[in-house]
Amino acid sequence: MAKPKADYVVGVDLGGTKILAAVVDTQGNIVGRSKRKTLPSAAINPDPPLVADRIAVTVQEAVAAAKLSMARVKAVGASAPGPVNVDTGWVYKAANLPGWHNGYDLGPELSKRLQVPVVVDNDVNLGTLGEAVYGAGQGYADLIGIFVGTGIGGGLILGGTLRRGFRWAAGEIGHMTVAKGGPLCGCGERGHVEAIASRGAISRRLGEAIAAGEPTALMVKEGGVIASGEIRKALDASDPLTQRVLLESEETLGIFIASLVNLLDPQCVVLGGGLVESLGQPYVTAVAEHAYAHFFLKDDMDKVKIVQAGLGDNATVLGASVLARNLKANI
Amino acid sequence: MAKPKADYVVGVDLGGTKILAAVVDTQGNIVGRSKRKTLPSAAINPDPPLVADRIAVTVQEAVAAAKLSMARVKAVGASAPGPVNVDTGWVYKAANLPGWHNGYDLGPELSKRLQVPVVVDNDVNLGTLGEAVYGAGQGYADLIGIFVGTGIGGGLILGGTLRRGFRWAAGEIGHMTVAKGGPLCGCGERGHVEAIASRGAISRRLGEAIAAGEPTALMVKEGGVIASGEIRKALDASDPLTQRVLLESEETLGIFIASLVNLLDPQCVVLGGGLVESLGQPYVTAVAEHAYAHFFLKDDMDKVKIVQAGLGDNATVLGASVLARNLKANI
Numbered sequence: 001m002a003k004p005k006a007d008y009v010v011g012v013d014l015g016g017t018k019i020l021a022a023v024v025d026t027q028g029n030i031v032g033r034s035k036r037k038t039l040p041s042a043a044i045n046p047d048p049p050l051v052a053d054r055i056a057v058t059v060q061e062a063v064a065a066a067k068l069s070m071a072r073v074k075a076v077g078a079s080a081p082g083p084v085n086v087d088t089g090w091v092y093k094a095a096n097l098p099g100w101h102n103g104y105d106l107g108p109e110l111s112k113r114l115q116v117p118v119v120v121d122n123d124v125n126l127g128t129l130g131e132a133v134y135g136a137g138q139g140y141a142d143l144i145g146i147f148v149g150t151g152i153g154g155g156l157i158l159g160g161t162l163r164r165g166f167r168w169a170a171g172e173i174g175h176m177t178v179a180k181g182g183p184l185c186g187c188g189e190r191g192h193v194e195a196i197a198s199r200g201a202i203s204r205r206l207g208e209a210i211a212a213g214e215p216t217a218l219m220v221k222e223g224g225v226i227a228s229g230e231i232r233k234a235l236d237a238s239d240p241l242t243q244r245v246l247l248e249s250e251e252t253l254g255i256f257i258a259s260l261v262n263l264l265d266p267q268c269v270v271l272g273g274g275l276v277e278s279l280g281q282p283y284v285t286a287v288a289e290h291a292y293a294h295f296f297l298k299d300d301m302d303k304v305k306i307v308q309a310g311l312g313d314n315a316t317v318l319g320a321s322v323l324a325r326n327l328k329a330n331i
Numbered sequence: 332m333a334k335p336k337a338d339y340v341v342g343v344d345l346g347g348t349k350i351l352a353a354v355v356d357t358q359g360n361i362v363g364r365s366k367r368k369t370l371p372s373a374a375i376n377p378d379p380p381l382v383a384d385r386i387a388v389t390v391q392e393a394v395a396a397a398k399l400s401m402a403r404v405k406a407v408g409a410s411a412p413g414p415v416n417v418d419t420g421w422v423y424k425a426a427n428l429p430g431w432h433n434g435y436d437l438g439p440e441l442s443k444r445l446q447v448p449v450v451v452d453n454d455v456n457l458g459t460l461g462e463a464v465y466g467a468g469q470g471y472a473d474l475i476g477i478f479v480g481t482g483i484g485g486g487l488i489l490g491g492t493l494r495r496g497f498r499w500a501a502g503e504i505g506h507m508t509v510a511k512g513g514p515l516c517g518c519g520e521r522g523h524v525e526a527i528a529s530r531g532a533i534s535r536r537l538g539e540a541i542a543a544g545e546p547t548a549l550m551v552k553e554g555g556v557i558a559s560g561e562i563r564k565a566l567d568a569s570d571p572l573t574q575r576v577l578l579e580s581e582e583t584l585g586i587f588i589a590s591l592v593n594l595l596d597p598q599c600v601v602l603g604g605g606l607v608e609s610l611g612q613p614y615v616t617a618v619a620e621h622a623y624a625h626f627f628l629k630d631d632m633d634k635v636k637i638v639q640a641g642l643g644d645n646a647t648v649l650g651a652s653v654l655a656r657n658l659k660a661n662i
Contacts, residue, residue, distance in 0.1 A: 083628060092630060142497050156594075158489060165596025166473050166635065169628040176590035177625070179511040179522075180583060189625060191510075252511060259507035260594075263487075265496025294508070294520060297414060297500040299423060304497065 004071045006116075010059050011320030012078035013123065013313075014038065016096030019055055020313065021062035023073075024321035028134045030314065032066025034058045038097070048104035051097065056113035073116050077324030079123035079316050080106060083168045089120040092168070119323045123316050124171060125162050127309075128155025130319030131270045135310035142266040145309075146173065146257070147273035149228075151186065152194040158264070174198065178256045197253040199228050199275040205245045206231075216241040228278035235279070250283065254290020261304055262296045272309025284308045335402045337447075341390050342651030343409035344454065344644075345369065347427030350386055351644065352393035354404075355652035359465045361645065363397025365389045369428070379435035382428065387444035404447050408655030410454035410647050411437055414499045420451040423499070450654045454647050455502060456493050458640075459486025461650030462601045466641035473597040476640075477504065477588070478604035480559075482517065483525040489595070505529065509587045528584040530559050530606040536576045537562075547572040559609035566610070581614065585621020592635055593627045603640025615639045 008031070013020040016038060023032040036058050039046045055078065063070055082094035089107015094100040111118040121129075128145030131137040137145070137157075145155040154173030156163040163170045174194030175187055182191030183201065195201050203226040210216055217239040220226055234242035257269055269291075271284050288306035295301050311318060339362070344351040347369060354363040367389050370377045386409065394401055413425035420438015425431040442449040452460075459476030462468040468476070468488075476486040485504030487494040494501045505525030506518055513522030514532065526532050534557040541547055548570040550561055565573035588600055600622075602615050619637035626632050642649060 092628075154594075158494065159492070161490070163489065163595065166598045167596050167628060167631050169630075170594065170596040172593040172627045175593045175627040177509055177586050180509055180513070180586060182511070187627065255508050255511060262503040262506045263485075263501065263591075263594075264494065265498050265501040267497045296503045296506040296518065297423075297498060299500075300498050 004069070006072055006074040008063075008066070008068060008072050009074050009321045009324035010062060010076045011126075011317035011324060012055055012059060012076060013126075013316040013320065014051070014055060014078060014080055015123070016081060016094075019051075019058045020317055021055070021058040022314065022317040022321065023062050023066040023068065024318065024325075026325075028318065028321070030317070032062045032064070032068070033317075034061035034065055047099040048097075048106070049109065052104075052106065052109045052113060055110060059114060070114065070116065073114075075117040075119065075324040075327060076110060076114060077126070077320030077322070078106065078110060078118060078120045079126045079320050080120055081123050084120050084122050085168050086119065086121050086164060089118060091120065117324075117327065119327055121162070121164075121320070121323055122155075122168075122171065124153035125155040125164070126319030126323060127153075127272065127315040128157060128270070128319065129162060129322050130311055130315035130317070131272065131309050132157050133322050134318050135270070135315060136307045137268050137270045140266075140268040140305070142264075142268065144260055144264065144266050144269045146253075146269060146271050147309075148198055148253070148271065148276050149274040150198060150200045152198045153273075156264070158266070173260070176256070176259075178252060178259070193252065193256045197249040197256070199231070199273075202226075202231065202245055202249050202275070206242065209241055209245070214241050218242060228275045231275070232278045246283075247286075250286045251290045254287045255294050257287065257291040257306065258294030258296075261291070265297075266304065268305040268307065270307055270309050272311075272315060276308060277312060281308060335400070337403055337405040339394075339397070339399060339403050340405050340652045340655035341393060341407045342457075342648035342655060343386055343390060343407060344457075344647040344651065345382070345386060345409060345411055346454070347412060347425075350389045351648055352386070352389040353645070353648040353652065354393050354397040354399065355649065355656075357656075359649065359652070361648070363393045363395075363399070364648075365392035365396055378430040379428075379437070380440065383435075383437065383440045383444060386441060390445060401445065401447065406448040406450065406655040406658060407441060407445060408457070408651030408653070409437065409441060409449060409451045410457045410651050411451055412454050415451050415453050416499050417450065417452050417495060420449060422451065448655075448658065450658055452493075452495075452651070452654055453486075453499075453502065455484035456486040456495070457650030457654060458484075458603065458646040459488060459601070459650065460493060460653050461642055461646035461648070462603065462640050463488050464653050465649050466601070466646060467638045468599050468601045471597075471599040471636070473595075473599065475591055475595065475597050475600045477584075477600060477602050478640075479529055479584070479602065479607050480605040481529060481531045483529045484604075487595070489597070504591070507587070507590075509583060509590070524583065524587045528580040528587070530562070530604075533557075533562065533576055533580050533606070537572065540572055540576070545572050549573060559606045562606070563609045577614075581617045582621045585618045586625050588618065588622040588637065589625030589627075592622070596628075597635065599636040599638065601638055601640050603642075603646060607639060608643060612639060
């Protein structure tokens with residue numbers, strides 16, 4: 001009997017709370033998927049090998065869901081929420097995974113478990129790659145991906161190649177200073193764009209105003225967290241507090257995007273992440289207007305596209321599938 | 332008689348006040364040079380063709396100074412103080428050259444006058460290229476050049492290639508926002524790094540403090556301009572006002588460099604320009620210390636070099652010679 005053709009790849013999105021795996025065919029279609037929590041709720045020893053075991057099972061389940069065998073899988077691409085040596089598959093650290101602060105050899109460990117080649121890259125890099133190949137950034141060789149959620153992450157594709165950086169540390173755009181001496185960032189520094197324009201920062205500012213007695217239509221959950229969907233509802237109800245805080249975040253993100261354009265002059269900026277998905281096109285349009293107003297070179301300004309991401313939660317698994325397909329990340 | 336070998340190139344640095352031309356051999360040695368004012372003091376019609384004429388004469392004089400004939404010149408590389416379409420030699424605009432606001436076809440016009448191939452690029456791009464090939468950035472494929480003078484300009488070499496940008500507008504780093512809502516920039520926006528850390532901004536802040544009656548050892552020239560050399564002398568005399576203003580500019584430039592590193596993770600940052608040359612290594616060391624303190628990824632931090640430029644006024648002509656030699660700008 002002829003050996004079955006290994007013409008599928010699997011993309012994995014490893015996050016702090018969940019693991020997603022998707023089987024992808026040669027056309028970029030997802031033909032099977034699986035999902036599980038990154039760690040069981042009562043994990044006694046939540047160390048990296050346990051997570052690797054769970055990723056491997058999630059991959060196998062996705063392959064089974066596609067009614068395929070592992071023999072049909074050419075390679076696996078996996079993301080990690082931190083800097084990754086893409087040549088070796090080593091994850092330097094992952095702030096929101098317990099026990100990963102000293103790094104982990106994720107690529108080789110997954111490959112040992114699954115018996116297929118495994119390539120690993122940073123999750124936001126792969127989200128940007130996914131959008132570039134299958135999403136809102138299709139057709140652009142120069143692309144900045146900006147993902148706004150609890151924090152702000154970014155990926156750069158320049159001249160058709162993901163910019164990983166000399167220490168595999170490129171794309172930490174959330175930690176660029178836009179307002180020196182400004183609000184405190186989660187990293188301990190002040191005035192980073194993440195400290196003003198992320199969903200986390202907006203939520204914190206709203207919470208502070210509410211604590212100070214400002215009236216609002218916002219519903220605040222236990223623990224003080226204000227979700228993206230709640231922010232959208234308050235905007236729909238024309239809540240003045242939410243409008244004011246959001247306006248400042250849109251303006252800051254716009255000025256920040258203009259700075260990136262003044263530096264890199266790309267063809268396209270793709271805005272994705274939880275906040276962007278909740279607030280949709282009106283938010284993207286507002287941010288883009290602020291950005292264009294601050295471009296240094298105004299010539300051909302509208303040729304620089306600022307668009308909403310198109311793939312939602314699938315961006316990273318699809319980007320990971322591109323990496324697995326090519327075993328590198330040129331588009 | 333055999334045709335003489337065209338094994339020399341000429342690099343030209345076109346600025347708002349002067350034109351420099353240098354004949355460069357295959358080893359990167361300058362073997363002849365010439366210099367003249369960009370415009371004669373009483374130019375009746377200071378339009379682009381007059382400047383092109385003067386560049387052509389300056390090139391011919393440099394070739395004569397090298398005791399060579401134009402037949403020995405393979406190509407000319409020229410810089411322009413503004414965005415340039417490197418494929419065609421078109422200069423979009425040059426803010427400090429009268430009559431260039433609608434652009435000028437500098438490459439073809441020079442080629443017509445000199446009867447050799449001419450390539451043109453932005454002056455700061457070429458300064459960065461010069462430092463990468465012959466100066467402080469030798470051996471680095473990933474390099475950010477930052478030139479601090481009246482303003483702040485920058486060039487990016489990523490993966491061995493100059494980043495020109497989709498609209499030929501990359502590298503406008505002086506106009507990136509580091510202090511939203513901060514001091515007014517020459518461009519009309521607020522909080523750009525140029526509005527805080529350039530020699531022009533330092534000079535303006537010192538002038539404001541002096542006008543407000545603050546005591547100082549600084550000598551202010553007519554017109555209120557405070558030159559880089561004067562700032563150095565006041566520092567040598569431990570002038571408290573100058574120390575305070577300079578400290579803020581060093582801190583801001585350091586934070587800004589850290590932002591660029593968090594984004595691009597390069598191997599090397601080269602600091603050049605008039606202010607850097609006047610203040611020298613103590614200034615570069617101070618800026619670098621502020622930068623390292625704000626790196627997001629601290630791992631292998633010292634592998635990212637932050638160094639003083641090595642070529643002074645020759646950086647741009649030497650970068651232009653590289654462009655002329657290769658007729659492109661890969662290193």
